[in-house]
Amino acid sequence: MELRINPYLDRLVCSATGQTVPHHEFHRPAGLCPCCPPPGKPVEALYRLDALRDDRAGDWRGPEAAVGLWRHAALLPVWGVDDAYAADVGRPVFVRHEALARELELDLHLMNEGGHPSGSFKDRGLAVGIAFGAACGARRFCLPTQGNAGVAACLFSSRLALPGCLVYMPEAWRGSIYHRECEFFGGEVRFHGANIAAAGRRMREDLRDELAAGTLVDISTFFEPGRLEGKKTMGLDIAAHFGSRALPDAVIYPTGGGTGLVGIWKAFAELNALDRLPGRPPAMIAVQSEGCAPVVEAFRRGLAAVEPVVSRGTVADGLDVPGAIMGHRMLGVLRESGGTAVAAAEAEIVAAFRRYGALGVAASYEGAATLAAARRLRAEGFLKPGMKVLLVNTASHLVSLARSSPPAAGAR
Template structure:
């Protein structure tokens, strides 16, 4: 069941632009402001139209229900896609536009994105304009995603003409990304720093994988390798934040806020500074020194643009602090899942890279299983979305990798929910883990992560701190790879995955290493 929703007056009405503001409250206690003029139309949902289908009979990825909005101006703003809908045999929708608050509305004309059609609630299926900044779906308090017009993309760029493998970054996927770097109107918003296009490292000699007959590869998101792209902050978070900053620039947003366990804050700071935006980062004070130091140094160099708040003990408390102290000042929250699908779109590139043809080949294909360290779960949704889109474009079939989501046993909300057979997580007490990125006690997108795990035939797996530490030591001794503790946790899960028959002899398995161990020193020095 989606969370209960109540709309009522905000308790705090101070601050510019807040007069008449209302807040949407969901049953986890979070409150988000919405426009008071929007409330009436939230109370009546339009009839759900029949599913729009692609020419081959599969449901198109943009089907969903809609909420009406009156006014010619709103209709022009959010219904740029009249012809695209007509091609699918649907009546022209009046798409509902909503924002976090009027203070975030773009002040200038917004460039249309190449093939993005709208935003859509992950729970409600309701569609919204992609040209107005919003956070969670105002109907159910759940995240939204960006929806591409794949029918038009396939017609205008057949045979994957959007794909440019000569680029050594995530923008190689062109118009299949929410912004197409080959389109000058899109490209002017993008700040490309080399993110993405990371290597798959062969690890056939991993002891457990070798004994189990697995073809193991590690997706290396941390250290750079010759001939590939390089995530500038040595973390997979750069994929999401590159898209966040580009989309913020497109909408004219200049002030961004993010709560973080560390890497997301480091990444957003790097991209925001490069783009000339202001940013506030809230992170626990026990964040690894190199990560905290990067943000602190940026704040020292540019105090007018970068602010660092040390708030803990976890990302949850950091997020609450930003909502109370910085969102009222006009900062737009890009917390996990609480921006309008931007981080999902950036992380989608990870799934595209796992599917793209090997050099010299033309066939798109997927591994049999993906072992992924899962905190909030944005990457899980991004990869799944990538594969759905590739299937809709005819590049892969309906088979999917088993999604094996790894958590630390000291903070295992997904594991608890998966084992209990329930549809969403409950907040747990955060533990003490060396896998800082996994110390996430709950997540607003976890309901969707659980759904994906089950649809894929996968599982949520808990790994002990001792096993993670031992695996990190082993990899350093055997390979001299600077893998993160989160990546080590994925490799440490392999024995129990084999025991539970979630991995099988002869299968190609990809474990995702989300960052470099350098970012966790000196906390890991004793293990290396």
Template sequence: MELRVSPAVARLRCSKSGLEVPTGGFTRPIGLCPCCPPPGKPVVVEYDRDTVRSELRTLPVAERVTRGLWRWAPFLPVQGVPADYAADVGGTPIVRHDRLSTSLGVEVLLKNEGTNPSGSFKDRGLAVAVALGAACGAARFALPTQGNAGVAACLFSARLGLPGCLVWMPDGYQGSVYHRACELFGGEVRFFGPNIAAAGRNMRETLAAPLAAGEIVDLSTFFEPGRLEGKKTIGLEIAEHFGADLPDAIVYPTGGGTGLVGIWKAFDELDRLGLLDRAGRPLPRMVSVQSANCAPVVEAFRRGLDEVQPVASQGTVADGLDVPGAIMGHAMLRVLRDSGGTAVAVSEDAIVAAFATYGRLGINAGLESAATLAGLEALLRDGTVRRGERVLLVNTGSQLIPLSKKQA
């Protein structure tokens, strides 16, 4: 089996202008759009509905995967991945938590992403991004990271037998659990600057020629279309699990926002195929949770903007929420408003307290996940979520990551 772009991919579209983006026959990796001011805006994949329908019925048996991410092959942009590539990615449990439901007076449902192979939901997006880049001829991958995305990129590069992923981290991450995990999976780690934005600029300067030639793919959040497609599978799994009885609200800890946009894209694609069985009820309200120390999406939502303006981060214990800008901010804000949802900022103390609560209850969840519980408590206080409603918290990673970090 050879990696190839799925025949169901109909076209690429700029997420901002809506204009179609040339595919170039997928002979080289897809980056940001050429239509918006440099560096461009994220490009999204659109599928041919008839091909997806027919693939759902007829995908050759040899390629039918019963476990893991490629169980969703008809909805993914790349086919022909090795059987052992992502069989352990996704398929994460959704459970109703009785004690939290009783104490909060709402039905609390948890989607636990900590069971993914590198310990976080980043595995979904990077599995698809690496496979799609390789299918388009990329020889190697690179990204700036301050955490799990780098680890996942290194892990999937290793699984395809590619040269080690090139990882840029801020100086402060030397010796961190992320640094060591990237190296374990064959990554070559460089350190630059005080934050991920500075590290990313240095990476793009250093690798300007191979990036421009398409030999190396920039896996930064939303800089290529695969990560969004992988994150979309969270939404496919939610729809499959709940059927016609979707939750009233989905609370998502928001850094770069691929999951927020991805879950909504999954609902939209299923709905257009007539596969979203929701018995005429509205879709879940999507809720974005950020740390009050770094809350650009919350700020833009409150001000009624249609783009997210960068903020100066004050730093947060939840590394995944320390994202001061958002290249896909326009799409995140659209999802929050189209779904009738909202955005809420929680204090560092509330995140730490919620992490301790999860610990007392024996729940496998990291600090970003704890922010969703803190967010739910805030929404109950201000009446945005009402008693008796059903709320799904997306718990994006394992508690082992923040716990390991403290020893670094």
């Protein structure tokens, strides 16, 4: 593979100040911005959209293979991946679900992401993040994880034949399905602390020199710009699927770190700038668990940034994210789109998970949280009868079942 930078990629900017990251010629991997107080804020990739629109009026998608994630190559920062790397990534299955549509009196659609090679939508972000980092000179990747992101990072490191991804997990994760999956995909797993924040602090201490040199890249959520670009393809896929008809009125997204929420909205903005957005963009709705709902809390209080909370735990590991480094942007997306944020009770998430199982829908706890949110928002009247609503089911049921047996409804 000859990875190369997309010639339409223009520059990297700070997500908080909008300042261009200085002298970044993509010769070394990008981390957090240098303009905000340490450790800095996430940076975002911007493209020369005017040039892209003019040059590629008929064939705007780019020169890459027509299958998988890189059919969106024009709006991805790195080119040159082969089919073995990503042909099986970014092939969502959209389903209009008649039974749930009748039950909820909605025009209800599911976006099922469980068919990804590592079993979850994390593959989108890590496929792009790791290829982009490698194109900028990274030789190895690391991250703290308590779930599917670590698995995906290990899988794509292996697909690039890089040294195994260095994965830091909380002590209690020893022997978990995530630990075993990471090792299966060639990762090197280390354990520290009681939660992902403690594991991450230890990782940055242990690896300070290599991280500073830029050969080792911290691929944590929003710590580099590639994962956001990969998650953006969810929005590109939604637009492509609904393109000939109207876009959904609302998208309900299970929100942990929020890369997908921000990414989907970035996709709509870029398509709009290219005159390729088919209609009005949907209201974006974030769902979290009542056990850990910092974004919901900040949204309700009208804050400009998300303040960390102390998690009380949730069966949905992907929602157990007590802080949000990109919280300012997540809140902006919810407000700008006319959306909202809702916290589902643990019992509602478990009940929705079981309902999905009974319907034969292969959904994770995180995916089930979107169904729980749809029920609640119908009951509260935010969602009106007949509205077209898309529920993002981010992973298959398998990890959820392997991780823990579902607690009795009403438990926790």
